[in-house]
Amino acid sequence: xxxxxxxxxxxxxxxxxxxxxxxxxxxxxxxxxxxxxxxxxxxxxxxxxxxxxxxxxxxxxxxxxxxxxxxxxxxxxxxxxxxxxxxxxxxxxxxxxxxxxxxxxxxxxxxxxxxxxxxxxxxxxxxxxxxxxxxxxxxxxxxxxxxxxxxxxxxxxxxxxxxxxxxxxxxxxxxxxxxxxxxxxxxxxxxxxxxxxxxxxxxxxxxxxxxxxxxxxxxxxxxxxxxxxxxxxxxxxxxxxxxxxxxxxxxxxxxxxxxxxxxxxxxxxxxxxxxxxxxxxxxxxxxxxxxxxxxxxxxxxxxxxxxxxxxxxxxxxxxx
Numbered sequence: 001x002x003x004x005x006x007x008x009x010x011x012x013x014x015x016x017x018x019x020x021x022x023x024x025x026x027x028x029x030x031x032x033x034x035x036x037x038x039x040x041x042x043x044x045x046x047x048x049x050x051x052x053x054x055x056x057x058x059x060x061x062x063x064x065x066x067x068x069x070x071x072x073x074x075x076x077x078x079x080x081x082x083x084x085x086x087x088x089x090x091x092x093x094x095x096x097x098x099x100x101x102x103x104x105x106x107x108x109x110x111x112x113x114x115x116x117x118x119x120x121x122x123x124x125x126x127x128x129x130x131x132x133x134x135x136x137x138x139x140x141x142x143x144x145x146x147x148x149x150x151x152x153x154x155x156x157x158x159x160x161x162x163x164x165x166x167x168x169x170x171x172x173x174x175x176x177x178x179x180x181x182x183x184x185x186x187x188x189x190x191x192x193x194x195x196x197x198x199x200x201x202x203x204x205x206x207x208x209x210x211x212x213x214x215x216x217x218x219x220x221x222x223x224x225x226x227x228x229x230x231x232x233x234x235x236x237x238x239x240x241x242x243x244x245x246x247x248x249x250x251x252x253x254x255x256x257x258x259x260x261x262x263x264x265x266x267x268x269x270x271x272x273x274x275x276x277x278x279x280x281x282x283x284x285x286x287x288x289x290x291x292x293x294x295x296x297x298x299x300x301x302x303x304x305x306x307x308x309x310x311x312x313x314x315x316x317x318x319x320x
Contacts, residue, residue, distance in 0.1 A: 061099040063294060063307040065107060068280055070287055071317035072247045074227040076198035079314065085111060085154070086310040088119035088233075088252025089163070089293030092145035097295030100307045101148050104294060108152045111311050115156040115193065118149060118183065119252035119291060120163025120207065120233035122174055127298075139170035142177035150181035156193055158183045159202060163233040163253060167210035186231060188214040190222050203246075204231035208272055213237070215244060234272035235290040242286040248314075249288045254278060256292025260304035278305075 075082075085108050091097045108116065123141040126134050152158065160183050166174040175185050184191075186204025193202050201222045205213035213232075222228050228246045232238070235251035254273030257266020269277060273290075281288040294307045 061103065061307075063100050063104050063107060063309050065111065065309045065311055067311045067313070068289065069313045069315060070248065070280075070289075071315045072227060072287065073285075073317045073319075074225070074247055075314055075316040076200060076227060077316050078196050078198035079200065080316060082195075082314045083111070083113045083115070084229075084250075084312045084314065085113035085116045085152070086119065086250050086289065086291050086312060087116070087294055088291040089121040089255055089295055089297070090118075090145050090149070091121055091124045091165070091293075091295035091297050092141045092148075093124065093295075094144070096300035098144070098148070100294045101145070104307075104309055105148065105151045107309055111309075113154045113311065114195070115202075116152050116154045116158045117202075117231055117250055118158065118160040119231055119250055120161050121165045121252065121293075121295075122146070122149075122160075122163070122178070123165055123169050124297060125165045125168045135168065136170045136173065139166070139173040139177075142166070142174040146177045146181040146183060149178075150183060156195065159191075159204070159231070160185050161204040161231040161233055162187070162207055162211070164207050164210040167207045171211070188212075188217045190218055190220075190228070200227040200229060202229050202231070205237075208232065208234045208237045215241065219244060219246070235276040235288060236272040236274065238276055238281070238283045238286055238288045242284040246286055249283075249286060250291070251276070251288065252291045252293055254290055254292065255297060256290075256305040256308075258293075258296060258298075258302055258305055262304065266305075 087104060090101055122145045123138055126138050160178055162171055162174060162185065178185050187206050190201045190203035192199045203218045205215060205218050224245055229248045229250065230241060230246045232241065232249055232251050234253045238249050241249050254269055254277050256278035257269055259267045261267065266277065276288055276290050278290050278292045289310060291310050292305055292308050296302060
């Protein structure tokens with residue numbers, strides 16, 4: 001009598017000769033060359049599409065908050081922990097750059113800064129600015145930009161300087177738009193910021209590239225022994241500012257490069273934005289921070305360089 005197989009046992013019957021292990025491995029590993037090329041093309045396309053989507057649709061529209069503690073030797077002890085929100089390079093348009101500004105409003109207000117500073121380039125000089133009319137027309141973007149920016153609030157107010165794009169379009173219209181919304185514009189002048197029984201000076205120069213900055217006039221009213229913060233659109237002007245009694249320079253202009261390729265760095269940097277590109281620097285006795293901006297210029301793309309709200313907490317440096 002034939003016996004039944006034990007429970008749980010099953011038998012495999014091969015109807016064809018078994019393949020050797022080596023032949024099986026070769027069958028797995030040897031892709032058809034055409035299929036492999038197609039796979040590489042599809043993968044490259046997918047990666048390219050993902051990068052394009054991120055750099056066009058996601059990264060430019062999602063500002064990040066960068067917090068920095070800055071110790072200044074002459075900072076008043078009674079103003080320990082004073083906070084500043086720094087934003088720059090809005091390049092307002094109704095299609096792209098308005099989105100990061102909209103997003104920044106709630107983020108800045110949530111930080112509850114003591115002071116807000118805006119380091120210029122509210123508008124964009126047209127690429128083809130063949131007529132004065134086109135330049136003046138571009139300056140009208142400052143009006144909706146200012147209406148949005150004024151929604152950011154701080155006890156010591158909003159202060160600004162103009163950038164090269166503002167000056168090269170219509171500086172009077174840009175200035176008027178900002179002032180009409182309660183945003184003060186500093187142009188070769190300084191003002192005292194007083195709170196909690198102490199003060200420091202906030203100055204701003206006219207744009208370095210497109211106007212006539214005058215550091216002597218800017219600092220004329222500032223006592224020699226009092227802390228001074230200077231707004232300058234172009235960061236590389238710090239080499240000149242560092243010769244004067246200025247404690248902190250706040251700038252923008254460079255966009256941080258806007259598109260930064262790994263291992264290669266920024267694709268393009270503007271004049272006077274090539275040395276101090278992004279972040280915190282010490283230039284002799286001067287502390288400098290370069291903000292990479294909120295908006296975009298040229299193409300509405302950012303990669304490896306997200307829009308930034310810089311939140312600075314100022315402290316008195318330890319003596320000695």
